[in-house]
Amino acid sequence: MQFTLNRRSTVPMYRQLAAELREQIVSGAMAEGYRLPPERELASRLEVNRTTVLQAYQQLKDEGLIASKVGKGTFVLPLQHTETARIPVVRHKPIDEEPKPSVVRPPWSVLFSDYSNRFTYHDIASAERAQRGDTIIDFATGSPNPADIPDDLLRSVSIEAFESREFDGQPESPIEGFDELRALLAEHMSTRGVQCDVRNVMVLSGSEQGIDLIVRAFVNPGDCVLVEQSTFFPALQTFRSADARIIGVPVDEHGMRTDLLEGYCARFRPKLIYTVPTFQNPTGTTLPPERRSELIDVARRYQCLIVEDDAYGDLWYGGKSSDSHRPIPLKGMENAGYVMYLSTFSKTVTSGLRTGWIVADPHVINRLAALRRMVDQHTSTSSQRICLELLKEGRIAEHIQTLTDSYRRRRDTAIAALQRFAPDGVRWTVPAGGYYIWLSLTEGVRSLDVLESCRSQGVTFMPGSVFDVDEMDDSHIRLNFVRPDAADITDGIRVICEALERVIQAS
Amino acid sequence: MQFTLNRRSTVPMYRQLAAELREQIVSGAMAEGYRLPPERELASRLEVNRTTVLQAYQQLKDEGLIASKVGKGTFVLPLQHTETARIPVVRHKPIDEEPKPSVVRPPWSVLFSDYSNRFTYHDIASAERAQRGDTIIDFATGSPNPADIPDDLLRSVSIEAFESREFDGQPESPIEGFDELRALLAEHMSTRGVQCDVRNVMVLSGSEQGIDLIVRAFVNPGDCVLVEQSTFFPALQTFRSADARIIGVPVDEHGMRTDLLEGYCARFRPKLIYTVPTFQNPTGTTLPPERRSELIDVARRYQCLIVEDDAYGDLWYGGKSSDSHRPIPLKGMENAGYVMYLSTFSKTVTSGLRTGWIVADPHVINRLAALRRMVDQHTSTSSQRICLELLKEGRIAEHIQTLTDSYRRRRDTAIAALQRFAPDGVRWTVPAGGYYIWLSLTEGVRSLDVLESCRSQGVTFMPGSVFDVDEMDDSHIRLNFVRPDAADITDGIRVICEALERVIQAS
Missing domain, CATH: 3.40.640.10 (Type I PLP-dependent aspartate aminotransferase-like (Major domain))
Structure with missing residues (x-):
């Protein structure tokens, strides 16, 4: 066991010692089961403080490379003792034969993080679907009508x-x-x-x-x-x-x-x-x-x-x-x-x-x-x-003024259409600004069912469940009344209300 | 205890029940120590499945609002039993008297996340300092010389x-x-x-x-x-x-x-x-x-x-x-x-x-x-x-061609200057491309000392410790040879080498 420690280096001695030991363990020069010298002995051989050896050994223990057994000394651990608890076992099995590059692809599902596997794509997917369908009248998308840009x-x-x-x-x-x-x-x-x-x-x-x-x-x-x-x-x-x-x-x-x-x-x-x-x-x-x-x-x-x-x-x-x-x-x-x-x-x-x-x-x-x-x-x-x-x-102030005048009219049109077409029992907010009207549906009506029925007629909106903290409550509809062309608002809301009526009848 | 559960809602019954119970507990209507009805009793009273009550109670237990004692029933927990282990205690003490807004500021240090408190600003700070000082010759910044844009x-x-x-x-x-x-x-x-x-x-x-x-x-x-x-x-x-x-x-x-x-x-x-x-x-x-x-x-x-x-x-x-x-x-x-x-x-x-x-x-x-x-x-x-x-x-291809011709010359100038001025024992890489030359200093010389000595003469570079995985090894210098004006490279490197010489002498 040779060491090339450098007393004048800016790297602390224990780090140098740990790095040398790590390299020897990792390369296999110190194989599984190899007994490392007792701390006191190595310290005296290298003419370093015993603490230096202690710290170096501790670092390698933290890294799962070595372990001490009481009364027996410090040993290089076998590979399988390496701390791997968090990583799925399937990843750890090296493939023994040379893989065919075109065939052996990364096992994506086990490689992705737990967090990203838990991520609710559902919300996004449904929002995107709403945006990309053959939409004629779009109350779904949460951004301005391109004509208003x-x-x-x-x-x-x-x-x-x-x-x-x-x-x-x-x-x-x-x-x-x-x-x-x-x-x-x-x-x-x-x-x-x-x-x-x-x-x-x-x-x-x-x-x-x-x-x-x-x-x-x-x-x-x-x-x-x-x-x-x-x-x-x-x-x-x-x-x-x-x-x-x-x-x-x-x-x-x-x-x-x-x-x-x-x-x-x-x-x-x-x-x-x-x-x-x-x-x-x-x-x-x-x-x-x-x-x-x-x-x-x-x-x-x-x-x-x-x-x-x-x-x-x-x-x-x-x-x-x-x-x-x-x-x-x-x-x-x-x-x-x-x-x-x-x-x-x-x-x-x-x-x-x-x-x-x-x-x-x-x-x-x-x-x-x-x-x-x-x-x-x-x-x-x-x-x-x-x-x-x-x-x-x-x-920008001038532009916002134009925009709010136009959006106010669209809000009023949407509210008037709701008053005219909405089935009994459906309630809605009258917003003092912004983009959204929130419809509360009658009992037992799921907004996803209404959406399904509307899409065939080219009208979309966002189902309320997407916004619910628990992703549970699906008894609301979000309408972005600034997104459709002003001329389409009344028709669009009529289609939604008719769909609502159908779903209510069927339920 | 009144409940307004809605059998036709799209929200599962247990969620509705949990929400109602939560509101009563949080509002104080069910105070600390309040004994909730046994599951079976509440289920029969509300004419719901017993599982519904079980699930609602379980959710409130998970939220730290209630707990069951074997043989005694289910009780509303006192406030201090709320699970708060991860949040420092000092935050939790409501201020009894009305605070004076201009005086009582948020206790930032306990509010910041552990992660952001652990974050090594050090690296950034030193890099920024290097960029913003009264620099005349800048080998530190990792972006192009504005004249090359x-x-x-x-x-x-x-x-x-x-x-x-x-x-x-x-x-x-x-x-x-x-x-x-x-x-x-x-x-x-x-x-x-x-x-x-x-x-x-x-x-x-x-x-x-x-x-x-x-x-x-x-x-x-x-x-x-x-x-x-x-x-x-x-x-x-x-x-x-x-x-x-x-x-x-x-x-x-x-x-x-x-x-x-x-x-x-x-x-x-x-x-x-x-x-x-x-x-x-x-x-x-x-x-x-x-x-x-x-x-x-x-x-x-x-x-x-x-x-x-x-x-x-x-x-x-x-x-x-x-x-x-x-x-x-x-x-x-x-x-x-x-x-x-x-x-x-x-x-x-x-x-x-x-x-x-x-x-x-x-x-x-x-x-x-x-x-x-x-x-x-x-x-x-x-x-x-x-x-x-x-x-x-x-x-862009045309622009990159011009750039590499100019950068190649700057690299050659820098290498020639190092050959001419560098103290014995200092080594460096000759890069085949990119921005950086890496100097390995002689034993015992800390790049931070060299930097200190250079800055007074308006020359900066990045100390190697910033890039070290362990933030320990400070025996290197990173020179971005494309950042200074071409005409300043030789002078800048002479200043660095003289500083190096001084630090070597002093060490």
Whole structure:
């Protein structure tokens, strides 16, 4: 047994010794059952401290390469004793003969992680199916009607951005985004009633990335996350990916039942409350001011952070009695840092930009930025640059104004059609903004059955079960009333209501 | 105790019952110690199957709300019995008095996840410091010199892309990327000796995102990942984020010691081997063809997947004896699906594009796409569009040719300077391509000391410890010879060598 330890190296001696021993064991030079020298003896032979040998042996024990038997010494373990408990046994059987490359493919199902095997593709698959069928009238897809994307505006701001000399070479961006864009976003937030500055803002590659980064930064396996009983399903999937315990808080026509929240916090001690308080996805509800205060108050008392997802907040249609004030985000009502606010350009411009943002305490921004270094580093420079041009000189505000006028009319058309065609007993929300109307079906009617019946007539929507925390409750329908062409809304809703009627008759 | 169960609902009865009981417990209507009715009694009262009550009670037990005592019945648990083991106790103490919002801030350190608290900011911080100091000659940063970014090319292709009518509105992209871009990337791969088609390619928001998605798709906590002993540190951080067991395989001047690999596979049963076989970061080594075959052979026999990170493969300087053939990627030598290949435009164009790609078996592409739905959905449409224009009509090939001519000269200048100024005993690699020269320092010299001494003279590089699997070995220096201006290389290396000399004298 030869060792070439180097006393002047910057690598600690025990690491050097462990590395040499590892190599000899792994290469077979020290075979299974080989008895290593007693620590004291090896230490004196190598003229090193006994602790050095102890530490090296300990490291190899941790790696499952050697083990000590009391009174007998330290031995190289046989291969099968290597710690492999977590890896399915089938993978471990080397194939003895030379494999035929074209035949022996990787055993994918055992190679995939448990997490990815558990992942509910179901939701996605059904959403995609809804999007890709021979759809004539689409109430399913959660993004704008392509006709509402401001082509001319995007073309002109993009060309301006790319012609500009200061944009030469599409330089790398800071992780948090370009300061100029962060400052404009902070300014944009003030129109929503949120006071913040550049240090509070990070540009994201879509607001979903913010949920993902927040989960990495805050959620330990087993931590509890409270959500609205029906909510944005990719958020649920992200919480599941971290092995969080997800508990749904009951909702009513005004959103989360904050009167129950204290009890949920006391019982479940959540780390996060994820909420879409404004024009909620999928229910279209808006949390009233007094519930907002209660939510913040409870979260603060239980030192629980709030993730406020505000993808739709800019799309307020205003005007109806109880909804006559534009909702102020939770982030605008709290200044100690308990609220982390997310938004995006995907619902007001185009999701092709893949640009969203987070407003949060600098502690949060700094932590997320550090973690993001290993994810995507920063949001595409060209997308950031286009968003910057969009925000400059109020261009986006003008576009949003046009959009809300048109969306308000579509909402009114959809509600009028429901009033006209919906079977008795079917109820719906009248959203004060955003994209969604939530239908509550009559007893015993499954939305999947209704969907089946509608698709043959080229009309699609999202079945409620996709959004349910427990993926159980299928007694709702989500209609995105901004997605179809305005002229098709009444017809589409008539088809859905007729299908509903048929399913009710048959049940 | 009133229940409003609905027999015709699509929600299973036990779920309805559990929800009602939960609400009563959480609201305090059923207080701590409340004795729930025996299962049989409640079942008969509600006229439901006894299993329904059993399942509802079981769910509430799982949630830590109730417990059964043998012979005594089922009781509502007091608050403190709620399962909170994983959450630090300090968080759980509600603040009794109304907090002053400006004073009581979230207790960030206990709120952050264990993982994010363990995260080694150190690496990043030092890299950033190196980038942002008053650097005159920068060998540290791992991205191109801004002067080498093809401004005019990027400006003209961007304007072409945005003027095009077919690009109106920057539409949403499929998760895997636009088919036209995927097809051009597949074609581009054939110039590297890899045969693949559109189904094998997914566009990524940088190749690091590929590592992240692969980890989600394949790595369970405790799974082993083999890497080169010194490697791209964000990959290490990503593996750590999944609680993988990372084992470094020794390297020499020809890269990974594949003669030892069988032993490592037999002992550690890795799920993945992550390797940068071509112009490695940080060592500049290139794995010879026979080692490539051996690596693939071993991986196949142990049913272990290979992640081939090929960020630098397009930058081959050719010509020198042993390196006289352009290396063929591992992906080009294997067709069963064991190799997942990653590359990027960050090193050849600009990292501001945030666009990379993966080439892999369709099983892998499909799984990664499903997982990516909750991450960033797709790569920015504008970036994809710019890359598409770059690939069309061989524009990028022309640019890469110019770049490699210039980089080859810079490498030769750097090597000549090392030959002239380096103290005795310092060794270095002569890379056949890519960005990096790897200096092995003389015994007892720490690269951090050398860096300290250089910075005062405005010269920076990356200390080797940043790349070491164990973050221990600090006896190397990584020089990115393409980053400084060509005219500064000789001077910069002279400064480093003089600093080295001083540190050697002092040690």
